[in-house]
Amino acid sequence: MTTISIIGSGNMATAIGTRAIRHGHTVEILSRDSAKAQALAERIGDGATVGTYGHAPAGDIVIVAVPYSNVVAAVKNYGEPLAGRILVDISNTFNADASSLATAPGSSATKEIAAVAPEGTQVVKALNTIFGHVLTRGTSLDAFLAGDNADAKERVAEFLTSMNLRPRDTGGLRMASVLESAGLLLMGLAQNGAGFDLALGAADVL
Secondary structure, eight states: OOEEEEEEOSHHHHHHHHHHHHOOOEEEEEEEEEHHHHHHHHHHHHHHEHHHHHHHSSSSSOOOOOOOHHHHHHHHOOGGGTTTEEEEEEEOOBOTTTSSBOOOOOOHHHHHHHSSSTTOOOEEEEEEBBBBHHHHHHOOOOEEOSSSHHHHHHHHHHHHHHHHEEEEEOOOOGGGGHHHHHHHHHHHIOOOOOOSBBOOOOOOOO
């Protein structure tokens, strides 16, 4: 398998890291708070390591698992060590009560990240339509993704497939805003009777 780097130490970092380890990947945790990074690596278990925040990530795929309020600053501050990597943006941009999106119409967190990422970095949207606790269970789920670079999307799709997820390519980076709206839809469903033990999917109809 391969090494995946994760910037962040919260719930989604835990969920993605745990699932990746179960499927044979090595996971590197990167966080400004080294104690939190170490605690998360120990929680995830064998195959998880702690990298030095601000240094070049060990993985070619770097998952940015921080809240939308911090995600652009995190990528901008990390800077040149991310050059040449594939950045996977998993953030959702809805406001505090999940009643609307915080981004301007037609924009997205992913576009904002791409604007500040170093040259040669490819940004892909993925995994924002699956709750962390659902992802951890290991069931097969649809994982929607979007991005402008076909090779980067293929690498991310291979990673998703390796974790028993079904990658669903939605198109170019412009579709990231649609996926963020889909994240808002997921929250609306969860809060209005469907509950939080669900994920969005695309059915193949014969």
